[in-house]
Amino acid sequence: MDDVPETAYQAILGAVPDSREAAVKALNDAGRALVLPPSLKTTLEFPWNGVLSSAVDPSWRLGLKQDWRTVQETVPQRDRTRLSRDMADVQALMLFGGVDQPVDERPPATKMELARRRALAAEALSRIVTDGLTPRGLLVVEGWSLCDWLDPETLYSQICDAVPNQVHLFSTTDEILADEFVREAINLKVLVPHRETFASLVEEARSTGRLSDGGPTTTSTHAVRVGDRRLPIDRSRWQRILPHARPVDVDLLDDPPAESKHRRFQKFREFLGASDGSPTWWAHARGLPFQRNFEKDLTDLVEDAAASPERRGPLLVVGQSGTGKSVALARLAFQTARTGRRVVLHIPRKSTRPEFQALDDFCLWAEEQSGANTLIVWDGMLEPEDYQRLFDYLRSRGRKVVLVGSCYWDEDQFGDGGGRKRGRADKQVKTAPRYRRSRDFVEAPATIAGKELDRFTRYLADFGIVLKNADEAVVARDRSFLSALYRLLPDAHVPLSHGLVLELRRSEERLGNAARTRISYEPPTIMAAALEEAGLLHGLEALPDTLAEGASAWQDDPYERLLSLILLIHSHGLRMPLELALRTIGRDGVRNLPDLLSGIDIIRWDEDEQGNYTLGGRNQLEATLLTGARRWGEEREAAQIAEVIELVRPDSRARNGGPEIEFVMALLTAIGPQKNREQRKYGAQYLLIADSIAKLRMMVTNPVIHARLTHKEVNMRREWAVWDQRRQGPDAELRRRALKAAQEAVDEALREAEDLGHRRDIRLNLYVEQASIRGSQLYELLHSGPDGGVPQPLPSEEYISGELVELKRSVQSALECEATNYYPVDVLCWATRDTFKAGALSDEAAATLVGDCLSALTVIDPETLEPGQAGLYHSKFAEIASLASDHFLAEQQLKKLEAYDEPLAAFFYALKVSGFINNEPDQEGVQQALKHLRRNPLRLQDERCVRLAVDLLWFARTGERFLSGERQTLPLDQAAWQECLEFTELASAYDAMPSLRVHFMRALALFHLGSIDRAMDAFRDLDRLSLEQRDRRRVINVYVSSWEDGAPRVFRARVLRVDTDFQGGRCWVEGYQRELPFNPSDFGPDQAVEGRTLDAYISFNMIGPRLEPPRRPGERRGPTLLGPAARRQSEVRGAR
Structure with missing residues (x-):
């Protein structure tokens, strides 16, 4: 746009340095005083996803500001121009700066500056066309002239790669149409000229009812229901929470209009074909989803938790895929919000993790406004520890929340329920499950029978679907009807899977043909084709013979690659950002992507509230089945994943690196060794994936994102070495190089993290990884003999002790970041075990190592640990305690140890007689151990002894472990309290890191001693x-x-x-x-x-x-x- 006469721009370029400031001020004042013409006002009021202009006065940006949206003013930056499609917070990109901006962002004052700024403007426009403008989007050009600073050559060079008919030029004149660059763009069919103004098109659309007045409905004032009143959510708060969670507001709760039976059936089919992602709220408003029996138990559990102000953890809905967990959670959120009992936040399954601070801010606001607790429904299908981490964070901030999450069934955590059979080996396990049924979780069963089956049969019959022999059916209710049928008849698994494979092949063929011929075609009835192939269209009676699979028929072309990659990513529970998907096959291959995918039912587009698109399958179960049907193997899948990682483009101006970085972080978590399910599926390919991460982090300028990617990279390298060690791989040199590369990368990242003061959690992860790498290097050294045995001769004790000192230093640094985290201590435990078993240390050095490890373990309270950490703690404590009992706790061995390290011998003796070594403390033994530690004052100046003495003292006085x-x-009487004070002050003086228990x-x-002011300071x-x-x-x-x-x-x-x-x-x-x-x-x-x-x-x-x-x-x-x-x-x- 060029909203001021050409002479004004020439005046800026031609002004002498002394008069430039006056020219800029005059243009700024004129722009602010300008009354916008009606046509320009109409254009600017339109709900754009983004606006860029060559105008340098502020008038157009002032015209953009509306009650329903805010404006983010920005200028192009080389390789760092941030893109946004948020209509409620529209981006105003000043291609050549603005006269009201800081000095560095003002318009060019010389021709040389103009040439430089024109290059930046061209780069920004290129990013808009290639990345910001999706294949479904349009670029509207209005108010442009041939003498614009964005000249015809620059405009042509950047739009020529757009999708056909994607750029529309309004207010064209004969002079503009005669320009050679404009003519060529029109001939290429990327530019569509219009002689009328854009405003006239808008007014015509409004007059015919095709366009409503004002802003879009998605940006209107939102409100949540609290009791009988509506609680408005201001725009800034809505925009702050929306990227992380969706408040279930009144717009989602409106009753649907009266519908015919035919219309309701159409909506039912639309609901069945909906893809994974955000819930189909309109379907819940119509009562379309089937309600399973366990949902009532879930509602009762939520209400009980809401009435309990001191609940310890989140509530969970557990079960296998396709059992209705997502539908149940969406219904819970919808029904709770509709009743107005409490404010509800819903977090769908997506690649980006919610920001805890944003959730905390919103929950605080909801509590202040409503006085009730907030219900957070997080359908993340994550590990219980992830939900526990959010719950602990919010409760530690004083928030009153009920958190409900979804996860897969894990027998170790949820017990042996639901009629599951156990083998003999399982009967040996006596550890109680972490979570209790009907208190901490409800199960979404995979089977359906009895009255629930009768209800399901009647439910389907209401839509004209009749099931015969229903008493023998086993069905797991899923949001996809095809998935339900897959579970319904076990004998039909092969034909149904084959139907899916045929659908994918048909989609690839049609996509390839459409790409070559560019013809329009009607979408096929994919669901009908799949059901017909399965023989389920006529009462679910006829089943055809199993057809042979033809995996070799896959064609390796760009469109097959696109579909297979999207399905591979979705099989891991993630949807792929559109821009990233397009980069995998090149822009030229997708000029007509909307037309091409319009006939492909198996791939779905999703758009979030900020206008970001993602691609995925209809649901994760289908994606998993189709990915498995290709039989490509882990190596080829890993190569595809590595290719995707290398194509990621970080957004350096976004605090979290942008949606593509968040996507790749979630992808690495999903495929990495941290996941229990399918653990190490890609173990043999971790080095390949680590190399791709290394290339990506070289492109990252944000130090926090760089540190997070480094952690992922070094974790992959180390885990590959561990994987290869366990299988006794022959290439020991490759393992050593991988571990050395990992160590160099993590050391560099930690130096930067300490210099820049990164968050505690980032430094914690890096220190734990640093300690793990040192432990793995030590393991590699101690097993470098023939067949993975101990080498002869052994490395020197001095060298091994030095490596252990470095490892302990890393563990200590990690615990300083978070003292209640067990993972650093776990690294120390397995390094201690491996070193001890290798026999590489003298008895005295080995005793010191085991004593330090046991001391670190006694600091950890297992009751405070997340379930996964608690299980590791108990197993490692038993293992290290067994080493100590077998080698150091006999009377003769303790006497020998006294001559070398008297406090260490006292520590071992106190552990033994107190029963703490077996986690079975005895009151008489505790008294004896405490007396033994007090006998020599030097003992209570030892870090290990004073840590233990604090716990022994409390147990001796109360009969319970502290904080139990x-x-x-x-x-306790006054003398006992005085003793507690003396011991805690000793611990503060001699323990390098006193625990929260000591404080x-x-x-x-x-x-209790009456020093109230000092006590309040301590609290x-x-x-x-x-x-x-x-x-x-x-x-x-x-x-x-x-x-x-x-x-x-x-x-x-x-x-x-x-x-x-x-x-x-x-x-x-x-x-x-x-x-x-x-x-x-x-x-x-x-x-x-x-x-x-x-x-x-x-x-x-x-x-x-x-x-x-x-x-x-x-x-x-x-x-x-x-x-x-x-x-x-x-x-x-x-x-x-």
Whole structure:
């Protein structure tokens, strides 16, 4: 656009340096004072996905601003021009800068500057055409002239690669049409000229009803339902949360209009053919999805969790693929939002992970506005630990949320339920499952029978689908009807799979033919073809013979590559960004992609709220079946994945690297060794994938993204070496080179991370990987003998000890980032085990290594660990404890050790007699161990001994491990509290990294010794540390103030303040002459009244002391008695 006379632009170029500022100011003032012509005003008010202009005055950007959208002003930057398609936050790209911008972004003042800026403008326009403009999009050019700074040659060179008829030039004149570059673009059919203005086209469309006035409906004011009222969501908050989660707002809850039976059946078929991704909310509004029996249990579980303010973790819906989990979660979100009981956020399955901070901000707003907790429904099909991590983060921030997630069945975590059969080997396992049915999860069963089957039969009959012999059918309800049929008749698996394969081949053939002939054709009835091939169209009775597979018929052409790549990616649960998919086959091959894919039912386009497109199959089950049918093998699949990774283009101006970086991160997680399912499927190809990651990170300028990619790369290299070690691969030199490359990369990344102050979680991952690489190198060294045995002669003890010192340093650095994370200690454990078994150390050095490992293990509280980490902890603790018991705990061995390291011998002895070595502490043994450690003051100056002494002291006084329960009373007298304070101060002085347990115990001791001000300072430090380390127990009320016998102590408290939302307040506690916080909703509206005096307990969590209602022991949320009070209660119950 060129909104000012040519002379104004020439004035800028021709102005002498002293007068340039005046010329710029004059143009700025004129642009701001300009009253836009009606046609230009109409053009600018249109809901564009993005606007770019050669105009340098601010008038056009002011015209873009509307009530329903914001404007992001930006200028081209070499290789860094960020693209956005968000209509609600439209990007205004100033090709030649703006007179109201900073000095570096102002218009060119000389012809040389103009030439440089024209090159940047051309590059930005090229990115718009090749990446920003999807094959379905259009580029509208209005107000352009031949004398524009964006000259005809530049415009032609950048649009000639566009899809035919994709660029439309309005307000053309005879002079413009006579230009040779414009004529050539028209001849190439990439440019469509229009003599009328764009505004006239808009007005005509509005007058005929084809276009509504104002902004798009997707950018109107949103609101959520809370009770009987609507709670508006302002535009900035909506835009902040939308990339991460979708609030289930009233726009999704509207009742559908009255429909005919035929129309309802059409909607039903549309719902059945919907692809994976965001829920089809309109289908839930019509009641189209089938409701499974387990959904009622899920709703009851959610309501119970919402009523419990101290729930420990998320709720889970578990089951295999195709059992209706996604539909059930979408219905839960829809029905909860419709009732208005609480605000609901829904997170669909996608490649990008939600930003925890954005969810926290929205939940805080929802709590302040509604006073109720927020329901987060995350249909991510992730590991339980991922949901637990989000739940812990939100609860540690004080948010009141109910989190529901979806995941696959894992017997170790959920137990042996649902009629599953176990083999003999499984009967040996005695570990209890982490999650309990009907408390932590509900199962979506794969089978359907009885009344549920009858309901399903009637449900299908309502749509004219009649199932015969339904009593013998086994069906898992899925969002795709084809998937349901695949489960319905086991004998039809082969013909149905073959039907899918035929559909894919038919799609490839039609795509190739359409690409060659560029003809239009009607979409085929793919569903009917698949059902006909399966023999299921006539009452599901006839089944044809199994047809032979013809895997060799695949043709290796660009369109086959496109389809197979999209399906391969979707088989891992991800959808592929459109721009990335197009790069895999080249722009020339997809000029008419919308026309080509219009006849391909097996591939679906999805568009998110920001206008980003992704490609995928109809659902993951189909994608998995079709990918497996190709029989390409892991090597070829890995090569395709590596090719995709190398084609990723990072967005350097986006904080997370842009959607393609987030996609590749999710892809690497899905195929990497971190995943339990299909673990190491591509193990033999990890080096190939690591090389592609290395090439990608070389293109990344964002240091955080660079560090994340480095972590993925070095993890792949190390895991390949581990994979090759386990199979005793012959090329030891290749393993050593891979580990050396990994070490160099992670060392460099850590140096940058420390210099730039990266987040704790990034540094933690890198330090854990650094320690793991050192451990793997040590393993390779100690097994470099014949047939993977110990080499002869052994490497020197000095060298091995030096390597172990470096490994311990990495572990220590990782624990400084997050003390409650077990993985660094796990690395130390397996490195200790492997080194010990190789016999490469002297007895004294081996004892020190095992002692350090056991000391690190005793710091970890397994109750705080995520399920996967807890299982590793228990197995490694037993393994290292067994090493210690077999080699160092005998009396003769301890005496020998005393001469070398007396505190280490005392540490081993205390572990042994206390029972801590077997995780079976004994009160008498604990007292004996504590007495032994106290006997020599030097022992309590040893890091290992003082760590253990703190735990022994608490167990000796209470009979319980510290932080082992909820609302436990504190049967300690003043002498015991003084002892706790002395031990914690010793731990703070001699332990390089005192744990949160030490900080918590110290704060409790100060409080009960009457040093209230010092105690509150200690609690503030504990609050900060527990928030940084995301300790899941941070807001759990662990202890209750009590008398010396363990009976809970009741305090009198006068209400000073009740917050308006009834969620917080302050009370004056007479016993301590101090204000303490309380939650009015715990006491109820009759008690929580300003000026009223009430009875209360003082409970403690890591945030500090707070008041709560006095309850009887044994009641829900009542105290757990310890000490003499517990014994008296037990005697009374026994007498009764």
